[in-house]
Amino acid sequence: MEIRQSCPACGSRNALKLYSSPFSVDPLDRHLKVYYGEHYQPEMLANGSFILERCNSCTLVFQKWVPNSELLNSLYGKWLSSSQLRPELPADHKLATSRDGQEVLMIASVVQKRPEDLQLLDYGMGWGYWGRAAIAVGVKSIFGFDLAAERMEEAAAKGITAIELDQVPNGTIDFINTEQVFEHLVDPFGVLQSLAPKLNVNGILKISVPKANDLQRRLAIADWDAPKYSKNSLHSVHPLEHVNCWSARSVLAMAKRLGLVEQSRPFQSYYSFIGKNLGFPAPKDLLKGLARPIYHRYSRNNLYLWLRRG
Ligand SMILES: [Zn+2]
Numbered sequence: 001m002e003i004r005q006s007c008p009a010c011g012s013r014n015a016l017k018l019y020s021s022p023f024s025v026d027p028l029d030r031h032l033k034v035y036y037g038e039h040y041q042p043e044m045l046a047n048g049s050f051i052l053e054r055c056n057s058c059t060l061v062f063q064k065w066v067p068n069s070e071l072l073n074s075l076y077g078k079w080l081s082s083s084q085l086r087p088e089l090p091a092d093h094k095l096a097t098s099r100d101g102q103e104v105l106m107i108a109s110v111v112q113k114r115p116e117d118l119q120l121l122d123y124g125m126g127w128g129y130w131g132r133a134a135i136a137v138g139v140k141s142i143f144g145f146d147l148a149a150e151r152m153e154e155a156a157a158k159g160i161t162a163i164e165l166d167q168v169p170n171g172t173i174d175f176i177n178t179e180q181v182f183e184h185l186v187d188p189f190g191v192l193q194s195l196a197p198k199l200n201v202n203g204i205l206k207i208s209v210p211k212a213n214d215l216q217r218r219l220a221i222a223d224w225d226a227p228k229y230s231k232n233s234l235h236s237v238h239p240l241e242h243v244n245c246w247s248a249r250s251v252l253a254m255a256k257r258l259g260l261v262e263q264s265r266p267f268q269s270y271y272s273f274i275g276k277n278l279g280f281p282a283p284k285d286l287l288k289g290l291a292r293p294i295y296h297r298y299s300r301n302n303l304y305l306w307l308r309r310g
Contacts, residue, residue: 211236270289
């Protein structure tokens with residue numbers, strides 16, 4: 001494992017320790033054994049410890065010890081492999097009216113382009129659902145990147161240009177999607193630094209991550225097995241995986257170092273999906289779509305921000 005000597009968002013060396021335990025001591029040890037099952041290799045964590053700190057400057061909560069590249073490969077390639085099996089694929093006509101399809105139409109409205117003229121990038125795309133939803137609402141050009149080769153292949157087969165980041169031309173992208181990505185990154189500032197130059201003059205970068213709500217109360221209870229979204233859940237600081245736990249303030253402090261600022265979203269842009277000739281949304285997608293401005297602003301479980309050049 002590797003140690004972080006400063007805040008990975010703002011660079012400050014001034015932090016407060018919130019929680020500390022060796023990985024090999026209960027309740028953490030018991031949780032990790034159950035969570036990772038037969039693939040777990042505790043010896044790979046032996047030189048590290050589970051230490052959570054909160055940056056006194058930007059409020060980012062971060063894990064002090066993070067996986068090195070060897071551990072990342074084992075963690076995401078082997079330990080989690082059984083839970084990362086290719087999920088059931090939705091029909092593409094449903095994707096057009098899904099949450100992701102609605103979001104792409106909103107993007108088109110805000111950057112004032114037709115969907116077919118958008119140039120998109122999905123960074124950490126997983127199986128490429130977001131890109132497929134974009135294609136389903138008319139987008140012609142979308143780049144996507146994921147660490148896993150099998151996901152890159154799957155995305156390419158569905159019409160996404162699966163590509164390494166350094167091959168994406170600078171200054172060309174209208175919108176970069178990062179959905180549930182920045183909480184995992186060992187060097188989030190470094191990744192943002194390599195993504196930002198890809199944006200065109202009016203380009204937008206989205207960061208959507210789990211949010212910490214009354215984290216100190218939850219850490220005092222230390223119920224590592226509490227289910228995601230439950231009252232005592234520690235999902236937002238899950239050991240080894242969610243190595244950064246963001247607030248709006250910490251995202252904006254990181255963004256500021258690169259000259260990026262928050263981009264607001266006009267209320268009416270949320271409803272760009274209404275009246276499009278893409279079929280009628282499923283009732284749950286319609287209801288969620290109608291409530292989304294409120295969810296994006298007030299969700300207790302997720303933080304959703306758009307950034308642009310200042
Ligand atoms: Zn900080």
